Amino acid sequence: MSKKNCNNPSSKSVDRRSFLKGTAFGLASLAIPFGTSDASVWDAFFQKHFREMNDNEIKSVIKRMEKEYADEYKTDFKIKTTGPLPGVKFGYGLDLSRCIGCRRCAYACVKENNQSREPQIHWITVLQFEKGEKWVNVFEEADRYYNPQEVPEEGHFYMPVQCQQCENPPCVKVCPTQATWKERDGIVVVDYNWCIGCRYCMAACPYGARHFNWGKPQIDKKELNPDVHYLGNRPRYKGVVEKCTFCIQRTRENPGRYPACVEICPVGARKFGNLLDPESEIRYCIENKRVFRLKEDLNTSPKFYYFFSI
């Protein structure tokens, strides 16, 4: 393929399609139900990488997807593709001295982001430590399945962990298909239609932030959130990896909304804002509190800051 061709997305797509239709037919037949006359199966198969599509291609993909979701979930989804806002880089703060380990954030996240209920996927893991135990970088003594009558439990403290939205994300570095990348506003996203499910990113992530759809994700129709983003909370597929996106469907709105976990936190332990705005609350926290980030020794440079207000 010549360089000139490469710059022209439409001619490239023709080349790619015609080439692939011949060679990949046999392979595809393994996984794609035959006997279906629906062309959308093939459109889905030949769908390009999100960042390689032009506006028209994205529009037609969104249209097809909305129909697929409507057929499958009997719900009308509105799939947004809102891009990053200029002059914005998102950062997150978590006040460990306030967290009571109630896990409301974890459940609000599941609801907002259409995670699979069966099998269960949670993007937020809340770790419980006994006071005086090893922690910060060593989690061996942490308990993530604590289940008392009431929290906080005497003699314990809590540390929620989710995607740290690293500036040097190891998961992006290792992905063999570029199916995951860091957006301009600092959010690490996944194209669920490009991910091949090799799970190399899960091996690379030091924070256990990436989750795989081991089975077909199932969500009760009543619990679906139809306000979705292509790179965020749209329902996922069997066999792909997913992760926290700082609620991209909320935070990229103008005016933006807080991520669901920030909104729900009953003790105000969660802070969120624009790192590039000197007046933002997150900047205030970083400049006035003693903050730390998880596993600093790995140099992943998270945009997720833990601190103590008391």
Next chain:
Amino acid sequence: MSDLLQPVKNLFTTMKFMAKGGKWYYGWLAFLSLFILIGVVSYIKQLDQGMILTAMRDQVSWGFYISNFTFLVGVAAAAVLLVVPAYLYNFKPIKEIVLLGEILAITAIIMCLMFVISDLGRPERGWHILPIIGAMNFPSSLLAWDVLVLNGYLAINCTAVFYVLYRLSLGKEYKMSVLWPIIILSIPWAISIHTVTAFLYNGLSSRPFWNASILAPRFIASALCSGPALMLLIFQIVRRVSKMEISDVAIFKIAELIAYTMGLNLFLFAAEFFKEFYSGSVHLAPMQYLYFGLHGHSKLVIWMWLAFLFNLTAFFIFLRPKTRENFFSLNLACILIITGVYIEKGMGLIIPGFIPDVLGEIYEYGPSAIEKGVSLGIWAFGALFFTLFLKFALPVYTGDLRFKSSGSEKTE
């Protein structure tokens, strides 16, 4: 016209040759086919219901498939690396070593690719990893590197084997001036497939067990034990069932070389063992899990000590001339090494990368029935592929099967 039809005729001749055999041969083929069938059924189930049928979960996200893949990369590399000592020591059967080694390498690489594909959540999207038509993340992702080096290695070995068999099947001698450059290229390439695969794990700072510089050297050292050990067994079978001559001297010399590589492997193991246990930092946990158990979890402990015992025993058997020149103890040691390295470099390498997981949880992994079924199927396919390949290649090599470049076919 007859020229155009010739390849078809040749194919028929080949098929006839492959179909001929005694009752042991047919029994062997039937035996393998049964396991292949089990593998196919298991894989279809996995495709249908998803990877949830495996025992892998978010905590241990790679398992039996990737373990087998890792072991087989070693086999693929080492079979060809045997050419180096064969050349240096001026072995008589160097050509046989080259041919058999390359056929074994082709088989092992095909099995590697099958194991990786079995591990994909969306195998139908596999083409996304390719350059040009996909979005290969090269040079950033080591998995992209691995795709390149493994397929490159497959291509090199296919070229060499095709060239040799093509010339011989026409009754012509092959030219070493053509073959040598391919072999010279394949030797560093064999090291590269192994190094790149080691780097795939080695580069992950999130997994302290893998993130140790000793990983790649240990990879090579253990591969140089298991690959040649497998070749020794194959040599003995081949010289029994065909006219191919492989001298005892060559076999004993390879056994001696295995003693040295196993010695190196054991030394590297000791170096790692010492560093982890003496310094006793928090990064000791995976090693602790492997050899002594961690917080009451000790599923792999018995296997790891068994592997160590096997490797050590084989080392002494190969070290003593008396035992390595006795076919009973020689073959016993080969089997011990293959098993030992299979444990050590399969599950023993992959699983502790995930135990404890990055948030400290211990999820004990053991392959599910589906994973065992698929893996067994791939191993059986590999054995079948190798058998049929040899069934064709050996008669060509010994001159029993000949094609004519034009006109009618001729056998014997």
